Amino acid sequence: MTRPLRFAVIGAGMAGILSAIELRQAGFDDVVVYEKADTLGGTWRENTYPGVACDVPSHLYSYSFAPNPDWSHTFSPGPEIREYLERVAREHGVLERIRFGTEVTRLERSNGRWTVEAARGGREHVDVVIAATGVLHHPAYPDIEGLDDFGGAVFHSARWDHRVPLEGARVGVVGTGSSAVQIVRALAGAAGRLDLYQRTAQWVLPVPNPAFTDEERARYRAQPEAMRDLREELSKTFTEGFANAVVDAESPQVKMLEELCRANLETNVVDPELREKLRPGYRAACKRLIISPHFYEAIQHPNARLVTDAIVRVEREGVRTVDGELHELDVLVLATGFRVDRFLRPIEVTGRGGVSLDTAWAKRPTAYLSISVPEFPNLFMLNGPNGPVGNFSLIDVAELQFAYVMQLVERLAEGAAREVCASQPATERFEAARVEAAQKTVWVTGCRSWYLDDRGIPAAWPWTMDRFREEMAAPRLEDYDLVR
Ligand code: NAP
Numbered sequence: 001m002t003r004p005l006r007f008a009v010i011g012a013g014m015a016g017i018l019s020a021i022e023l024r025q026a027g028f029d030d031v032v033v034y035e036k037a038d039t040l041g042g043t044w045r046e047n048t049y050p051g052v053a054c055d056v057p058s059h060l061y062s063y064s065f066a067p068n069p070d071w072s073h074t075f076s077p078g079p080e081i082r083e084y085l086e087r088v089a090r091e092h093g094v095l096e097r098i099r100f101g102t103e104v105t106r107l108e109r110s111n112g113r114w115t116v117e118a119a120r121g122g123r124e125h126v127d128v129v130i131a132a133t134g135v136l137h138h139p140a141y142p143d144i145e146g147l148d149d150f151g152g153a154v155f156h157s158a159r160w161d162h163r164v165p166l167e168g169a170r171v172g173v174v175g176t177g178s179s180a181v182q183i184v185r186a187l188a189g190a191a192g193r194l195d196l197y198q199r200t201a202q203w204v205l206p207v208p209n210p211a212f213t214d215e216e217r218a219r220y221r222a223q224p225e226a227m228r229d230l231r232e233e234l235s236k237t238f239t240e241g242f243a244n245a246v247v248d249a250e251s252p253q254v255k256m257l258e259e260l261c262r263a264n265l266e267t268n269v270v271d272p273e274l275r276e277k278l279r280p281g282y283r284a285a286c287k288r289l290i291i292s293p294h295f296y297e298a299i300q301h302p303n304a305r306l307v308t309d310a311i312v313r314v315e316r317e318g319v320r321t322v323d324g325e326l327h328e329l330d331v332l333v334l335a336t337g338f339r340v341d342r343f344l345r346p347i348e349v350t351g352r353g354g355v356s357l358d359t360a361w362a363k364r365p366t367a368y369l370s371i372s373v374p375e376f377p378n379l380f381m382l383n384g385p386n387g388p389v390g391n392f393s394l395i396d397v398a399e400l401q402f403a404y405v406m407q408l409v410e411r412l413a414e415g416a417a418r419e420v421c422a423s424q425p426a427t428e429r430f431e432a433a434r435v436e437a438a439q440k441t442v443w444v445t446g447c448r449s450w451y452l453d454d455r456g457i458p459a460a461w462p463w464t465m466d467r468f469r470e471e472m473a474a475p476r477l478e479d480y481d482l483v484r
Contacts, residue, residue: 002413002414002415003412003413003414003415004030005028005030005127005128005409005412005413006030006031006125006126006127006128007019007023007028007030007031007032007126007127007128007129007130008032008034008104008114008116008124008126008128008129008130009023009031009032009033009034009129009130009132010033010034010104010129010130010131010132010133010344010347011033011034011035011042011131011132011133011134012033012034012035012037012040012041012042012089012094012098012100013040013041013042013043013044013045013085013132013134014042014043014044014085014132014394014395014398015042015132015134015382015383015394015398015402016033016035016040016042016130016132017033017040017085017088017089017092017094018063018132018382018395018398018399018402019031019033019130019132019382019402020033020089020092020094020097020098021063021065021088021089021092021094022402022403022406024092024093026406026409028409028413031097032097032099032124032126033094033097033098033099034098034099034102034103034104034116034118035098035099035100035101035102036101036102036103036104036119037100037101038100038101039100040085040086040089040094040095040098041082041085041086042085042134042137043134043136043137044078044079044081044082044085045082046137046158046159047078047157047158047160047179048078048079048160048162049157049158049160049179049182049183049186049333049335050160050166050182050183050186050187050190051182051183051184051185051186051187052077052078052079052179052182053073053075053076053077053078053182053209054075054076054078054081055075055178055207055291056075056238056392056393056394057074057075057234057238058071058073058074058075058076058080058081059071059227059230059231059234060231060234060235060238060393060395060396061081061393061394061395062084062231062395063088063395063399064231064396064399066088066091066092067220067224067227067228067231068084069217069220069221069224069227070217070220070221071212071217072211072212073209073210073211073212074207074208074209074210074212075207075209075291099118101120102118102119102120103118103119103120104116104117104118104119104347105117105118105119105346105347105348106347106348106349106350107129107344107347107348107349107350107379108348108349108350109350109351109352109376109377112418112419113125113126113127114126114127114128114129114378114379116129127378127412128378128379128380128409128412129378129379129380130380130381130382130405131343131344131379131380131381131382131384132382132383132398133343133344133347134383135338135340135343135383135387135389136337136338136340137338137342138338138339138342139156139157139158139159139334139336139337139338139339140336140337140338140339141156141334141336142174142334142336144174144311144313144314145312145313145314146313146314146315147314149314149315149316150314150315150316150318150329150332151316151317152318152329152330152331152332153330153331153332154314154331154332154333154334155333155334156333156334156335156336157175157179157180157183157333157334157335157336158179158338164331166187166190166191166331167190167191167192168191168192169191169192169330169331170191170192170193170195170318170328170329170330170331171187171191171192171193171194171195171329171330171331171332171333172194172195172196172197172318172319172327172329172331172332172333173187173194173195173196173197173333173335174197174311174332174333174334174335174336175197175199175334175335175336175337176196176198176199176200176201176202176290177202177288177290177335177336177337178288178290178291179335179337180196180333180335181202181204181290181292181295182292183333183335184196184295184298184299184304185292185294185295185298188298188299188301188303188304189298189301189303191303191331192303193303193304193305194301194303194304194305195304195305195307195319195327195329196299196304196305196306196307197307197311197319198277198306198307198308199310200280200287200447200448201277201278201279201280201281202278202280202287202290203257203258203261203262203265203280203284203285203287203289203290204261204264204265204290204291204292204295204296205257205260205261205264205284205289205290205291205292206260206264206268206292206293206296207291207292207293208293209293235393235396238392238393239392239464239465239466240253241253241257242257242285242289242391243388243391243392243464243465244464244465244466245257245285245442246285246390246391246441246442246443247391247437247440247441247442247461247462247463247464248440248441248442249283249440249441249442249444249445254283254284254285254442257284257285257289258283258284258285261284261289262284264296265278265279265296268296268297269296269300270300271300274299274300274306277306277308278296278299278306280447282445282446282447283442283445283446283447284442285442285443286442286443286444286445286446286447286449287447287448287449287451288390288449288450288451307319307321307327309321309322309323309325310322314332317329318332319332337450338450340450340459341364341365341453341459343365343381343384343385344357344381345357345358345361349376349379351373351375351376351377351379352375352376352377352419352421353375355375357373357376360373360374360375360376364385364453364454364459365384365385365386365459366385366386366427366431367381367384367385367386367422367427368422368423368426368427368430368479369404369422369430369471369472370383370384370385370386370387370401370461371384371401371404371405371422372408372420372421372422372427372480373421373422373427374421374422374423374424374427374481375421375424376421377419377420377421377481377483378412378419378420378421379421380401380405380408380409382398382401382402382405383397383398383401385459386434386459386460386461387401387460387461388460388461388465388468389460389461390451390460391460391461391465392465392468397468400468400469400472401472403472404471404472404473404474404475407474407475408420408475408480411482416482416484417482417483417484418483418484419481419482419483420480420481420482420483421480421481422479422480422481423479423480423481426476426478426479426480430479434461434462435457437462437463438457438458438460438462440462441458441460441462443458443460444456444457444458
């Protein structure tokens with residue numbers, strides 16, 4: 001017996017597009033993708049700052065079913081990634097399934113189905129919800145006094161105001177994360193003056209970013225197997241050299257990463273005073289590693305200045321630092337990161353028995369294998385809480401998670417169950433093991449980072465990528481509540 005299922009996919013970013021394609025592939029045609037914005041692309045739509053790029057190699061940061069011979073660079077720029085997502089969505093018939101400008105505000109479990117409510121009105125009933133709402137989505141604004149008093153333009157890195165002229169302008173950038181570093185690289189030399197306000201120095205790994213030649217692109221077009229080989233090689237290098245390394249603070253690979261970062265600092269920063277200001281006081285890869293072959297060159301540009309005195313407040317003319325200096329600015333960019341504990345919130349989600357997701361996550365977000373929450377049946381998250389978010393290509397992660405979810409969905413379609421969600425004991429067991437394993441990772445070796453939750457536990461997958469692949473291969477049904 002097959003039961004027809006109706007699906008709501010929330011979000012038309014990388015994971016939502018993937019879901020729509022894979023559902024159709026599996027023969028599920030009753031699918032609506034809800035997208036609050038007017039275009040697709042998720043993080044690649046939101047982050048349009050100068051210099052935006054992906055620091056996962058492009059041939060790895062691609063759908064496995066849609067290799068792209070035309071990537072311009074090893075690490076391609078953001079607009080190219082957004083175009084790739086748009087093209088894949090178009091070619092796979094996803095566009096007609098997306099309801100643009102439709103922000104989901106409530107999800108409620110009633111009569112064995114999910115009611116989906118949108119901000120612009122209307123309610124629909126579906127059997128399965130796939131939350132593809134992203135991780136680094138809600139900007140975190142710093143609590144700096146006087147931000148509203150600033151006379152120039154001020155915006156978050158993920159809300160870039162392209163109307164503001166930059167050429168010749170005095171630009172300040174707050175933060176030294178991956179976003180800030182890419183912005184500094186793009187603006188040093190273009191802006192009249194560039195101040196980087198550093199609270200914490202970063203380790204920087206100088207991985208080169210060569211462009212693919214026309215011959216290489218032609219070869220990938222003519223021989224897709226060469227592209228597949230490249231992807232496999234990149235995956236192996238990334239897994240062994242990074243993903244599997246960061247979960248073991250004592251691994252030789254982490255030490256090697258640190259040596260490479262240290263050599264970059266020693267060799268490429270000329271002024272000893274600047275070098276010391278840029279030298280982090282914690283282990284490499286404790287914070288998300290910065291990948292940039294150009295950051296040190298950019299910060300040493302005659303127009304660039306590294307400001308390490310703490311910001312006291314923002315005034316009409318600029319930024320006042322603790323040494324009393326007023327740094328006069330025309331533009332202030334807040335590259336201050338994201339609220340990483342939101343996931344599908346602020347959507348109000350009410351599960352079985354009237355339990356709200358806010359209540360279930362009152363302490364902090366948790367989910368069995370990042371995918372399923374007890375009492376929220378038939379709701380599956382891609383790139384949900386505590387997944388391998390900083391360790392690997394999130395496309396690969398989402399594909400593995402989706403294939404896992406599909407095995408549960410098949411049970412629903414076959415009529416083996418009407419409802420499925422992780423059991424409470426299995427979720428608690430998983431979470432306890434995760435917290436314990438996190439103690440071995442490099443993320444807890446003494447730094448502040450967005451990985452750490454309010455207890456200082458990394459909100460991430462603390463095991464190897466190989467283990468993640470094994471876990472995703474097939475659900476352990478005994479860990480699930482299946483209601484017939
Ligand atoms: P982030 O890594 O969270 O960095 C935020 C920065 O803002 C930190 O340097 C932080 O300082 C600083 N900051 C926050 N509040 C501040 C305050 N009140 N005063 C002064 N400084 C303050 O954010 P992000 O750079 O947007 O990157 C987030 C993640 O997005 C990355 O780790 C990465 O996973 C992803 N990303 C990836 C790429 C890519 O190439 N794939 C590009 C951009 C982003 P502290 O360090 O002192 O806390």
